[in-house]
Amino acid sequence: MKKIVLGLFLILVCSAQAQQRPKLVIGIVVDQMKAEYLDRFYDDYSSNGFKRLMANGFSFYNMNYNYVPTYTAPGHASIYTGATPATHGIIGNDWYVRETGKNKYCTDDASVKTLVAGSEKEGMMSPKNLQATTVTDEFRMATNFRGKVIGLSIKDRGAILPAGHFANWAFWYSKSGNFISSSFYGDKLPDWVAQFNAEKRYLEYIQKGWDLLKPAADYTESLADDNPYEGRIDKSKPPVFPYDLNAIYKEAGADIIRTTPYGNDLLADFAMRTIEKENLGKNLDPDFLTVSFSSTDYIGHTFGPRSMEIQDTYLRLDLTIARFLDYLDKTIGKDNYLLFLTADHAAAENPIFLKDHKYEVTNIPSKETVKGIEAFSLATYGVNLLLNYSNFNLYLDRALVQSKNLDFDKVKQSFKTYLMNLSYVKRVYTQEDVLNSSGGDYLLSYIFKGYDPKQNGDLVVLHKTGFMEYNETGTTHGTPNSYDTNVPLLFYGWNIPKGVSYQKEYITSIAPTLSKLLKITFPNGTEAQVLEEVLKK
Structure with a gap:
């Protein structure tokens, strides 16, 4: 019992x-x-x-x-x-x-x-x-x-x-x-x-x-x-x-x-x-x-x-x-x-839709971005130092930079300057910029939280608001702007x-x-x- x-x-x-x-x-x-x-x-x-x-x-x-x-x-x-x-x-x-x-x-x-x-x-x-x-x-x-x-x-x-x-x-x-x-x-x-x-x-x-x-x-x-x-x-x-x-x-x-x-x-x-x-x-x-x-x-x-x-x-x-x-x-x-x-x-x-309504933005074909970076590298250093551009990250060929006896920090700064001169770029950050973030830069704080130094690139690019790295039709996402970040929760x-x-x-x-x-x-x-x-x- x-x-x-x-x-x-x-x-x-x-x-x-x-x-x-x-x-x-x-x-x-x-x-x-x-x-x-x-x-x-x-x-x-x-x-x-x-x-x-x-x-x-x-x-x-x-x-x-x-x-x-x-x-x-x-x-x-x-x-x-x-x-x-x-x-x-x-x-x-x-x-x-x-x-x-x-x-x-x-x-x-x-x-x-x-x-x-x-x-x-x-x-x-x-x-x-x-x-x-x-x-x-x-x-x-x-x-x-x-x-x-x-x-x-x-x-x-x-x-x-x-x-x-x-x-x-x-x-x-x-x-x-x-x-x-x-x-x-x-x-x-x-x-x-x-x-x-x-x-x-x-x-x-x-x-x-x-x-x-x-x-x-x-x-x-x-x-x-x-x-x-x-x-x-x-x-x-x-x-x-x-x-x-x-x-x-x-x-x-x-x-x-x-x-x-x-x-x-x-x-x-x-x-x-x-x-x-x-x-x-x-x-x-x-x-x-x-x-x-x-x-x-x-x-x-x-x-x-x-x-x-x-x-x-x-x-x-x-x-x-x-x-x-x-x-x-x-x-x-x-x-x-x-x-x-x-x-x-x-x-x-869609940025073409916005452009047709008199907002001066457009789409950015990623292949064109890559071609521009490679052309800059060849014109400046005589070789292509770009290994990869994806997810807004630039991966530079560190071994090639060393073999050419180039100063890696100066190389990064030169790529950063080139990118900052592009009409659709808002910010460019080096790995050091990201890891030394104090939290005062609103945009940099987003990159910091998404950045793994063992996996991410040497530089990270942010486009100006409204610009989109994609086709002329449809849409995509990926930025820190509210149109990409604001979602429902029920x-x-x-x-x-x-x-x-x-x-x-x-x-x-x-x-x-x-x-x-x-x-x-x-x-x-x-x-x-x-x-x-x-x-x-």
Whole structure:
């Protein structure tokens, strides 16, 4: 009898401890989502998607990135580590490595293999290049590795980096149309993933084609359907609705779904299947699912932030989120899950569009920048001292400088002077400038937080506001300007009070705030600034 009573007592204690945490945590990242999309498209959203999160959760409308470059991989790493690239080491989507003379992709790992035949190179990925723990890592350790962590995305980096080093699984989309993973996570793809892949659900979406969700007259927040600032997904036709995805599929294959809103739908389908088959949120210990919607980024890059395509994508994503929330309510329980939604970066206005409206900016082809630097080097020193220009970083050939008996500091200063004379350059900083930063230079502080002296270049360039190093159509991101750094942050669900904040906050506060909500250790690289508003239930 005593043993029975003791057993019941232990069950009650464990249950009480479990109630201190939600059954399931869901982290949603919307790739390239500008904060203003919540407001610009508000009137056309449904009541059950973004509006539900905003009305019934806590909304931070002045959330910002505090480093450069504002790219996808550093963004996801920073959200989940609570640190910046200077600490977590993911200094770009890819970056130049002096020792090899080649670029390294953020999640490349030659020691692992893909678990899906036909996707060999796409599957050789892991989080080994991430130099700090994530909140998901700390969550795994806090539950003594009983709580599951699974990362999902169309992009490999959007799945792998949020899930961290100790994840049970990370799955990402292959150009073959399959969700794949690597041997870092297991020896064999789970049967339920193989079954999902066998269903070829991407074909159902492609067969629908892509037309406007609403009447064209409702898209008053966007430019005309056919405008000169858009790129194309069908090279033979202008970028106008409707899009015959079947025809494009015959040329591009399953990869085309990335640059349609249906990439988000397919990922949501996969997320719900993951919850079901992995029994997430059904155990004594909580689980953590990270979901990164990537199609918004592909579409933004191609069509730009003022296109009807991007507006239609967000109206459809709103419905996808509503569908996902309904699913969570039914399977996990309305008050049993904690969800947050943010973005890995925002995006610039197309500079040709701005120029056509009498703002004297333009796009800067990176190849032209490289040609100019090389020509300067040849004219000044008789040799090309530039090894690489990428991610706004110049890597100089230190060995060649030494062999020519040149003073390296003077060489750097000469390149700095050349770059500062370019009409579109705002600032140029040497490695010494960055490492000796006192914090007084607002722009330099962003570089300092994104700079790893073992991986970054000898000089870092910042362009003037409004200029963009990209094509004439579409858009990109990467700068410290507000159009690239200002993103949404919405907390919703378990123990989250209703409220709104317009106080300037930084993206690195998300992970430590989650740590406090979940009563776990901070990620090891974070500065541990928390968002107190969501902790005051």
